[in-house]
Amino acid sequence: MTRGARGPALRGERRAPLVFTPAAVARTLGRVKRYRCTTCGNLTRFDVTTTTRVRAFHHYTVGGELSVEEPQVLGEVVEAVECRWCGPSGSVEELDAEGTVSPPS
Numbered sequence: 516m517t518r519g520a521r522g523p524a525l526r527g528e529r530r531a532p533l534v535f536t537p538a539a540v541a542r543t544l545g546r547v548k549r550y551r552c553t554t555c556g557n558l559t560r561f562d563v564t565t566t567t568r569v570r571a572f573h574h575y576t577v578g579g580e581l582s583v584e585e586p587q588v589l590g591e592v593v594e595a596v597e598c599r600w601c602g603p604s605g606s607v608e609e610l611d612a613e614g615t616v617s618p619p620s
């Protein structure tokens with residue numbers, strides 16, 4: 516058995532840092548929400564506030580160093596969506612996943 520011979524992995528470094536990007540969350544939940552600002556027509560830039568429930572494997576060393584692995588997104592609640600350009604004054608609506616709006620090409 517050759518311990519520590521699994522590629523060029525560095526000690527103390529994880530290949531998958533614990534990052535919950537909205538896209539990753541959406542993939543986990545099986546859908547991607549899209550938005551549109553009806554004030555300025557923006558389809559691509561939004562400040563989205565969410566609450567995400569995550570179950571993960573917390574792995575401690577004897578010394579107490581924690582690494583969090585295998586995150587599973589159990590649910591997500593979107594609390595607020597603001598247009599990046601209009602801010603609170605913008606009016607943002609959620610688009611249907613089936614594509615209520617077809618992107619201009």
Ligand SMILES: [Zn+2]
Nearest residue numbers: 552555598601
């Ligand atoms: Zn806007």
